[in-house]
Amino acid sequence: MEPTTVEGGPFPLLGQPGKDGSEALPLAEAPQARKWRITTTSRHTVSGYLPPWAAEDPSEVDVPIEHLAARLVDVHHYADFDGQTLRGVRRTGQDGGEPGTLHLLCGSIDCVPYAADPEPRVPTVTVNVTPECWLSELGPADVLALAEQLRAQADRLAYEVHPALLGARADWAAAHDEEEGAGGLAVRPAAGDFGGCA
Structure with a gap:
């Protein structure tokens, strides 16, 4: 790829002095590529790309070689995102029946590079619809x-x-206003029931 040049502009190229001796804009440092690394007790090392959005670094040292395969399967990159919080809601079957707080539609971006199935080996999304219902391995079209x-449900x-x-x-x-105007609760006898009168 050919380097990009700019001609005729008043601004010097990044990292180069201007023709008039003006100071160039500083070169932005390229972000360092992050890697995770697992080293075994026998000094074998396995490493991989650690995404900038990953919340944790799965690096480890002194892993027994017989546990390496299990550690690789456990490598899980994720970044959580917030959902909606509903306060003062009553849930069916909730202990005590007291109003509580419910978290909806929170979730995470996930990537499990050594998963048995191919779908989670690339970043996907997991959404917690309700505390008992999770939608997992959603791709871009699914999201x-x-x-x-x-949106359609919100409009509905x-x-x-409403x-x-x-x-x-x-x-x-x-x-209920009509019933109260008529003297309260209207009670009518069932057909054939004359209150015991003959």
Whole structure:
């Protein structure tokens, strides 16, 4: 690849003095390529690329050689992302029935380079839909499809469910106002039941 040159501009090229003696913009240092490394007790070493987004470095030393294969399978690069927090919610079957906090749609970007299956060997996304439901190994198209479905569901909640709920509450209030105006709870005898009168 040919180097890029700029002619006729007022700015000096990076790392070179300008024609008028002005100071060039400093060269940005290229980020150092990170690597993880596992060294065994027999001094065998296995290393690999450590992504800049990875939260942890799986490097280890003095790993018994017989445990090396298991350690490689355990290499897992990840970066967590936040979801939505709902406070004061009641969950069915929740102990005590007290309102609590629920975390939805949090997750992580994951890469397991030595996984048995090929899908997790490249970065994928895991989304925690609810505490009991995880969507895993989502590729780029899967993430966009999920985002579209969540947008559609948010629109349904805002533009269908919310107005329907307002209508249901108005109807409920009107029905109960009528009953209260008629003297409270209306109790009617079942057909054929005349309260014991002959």
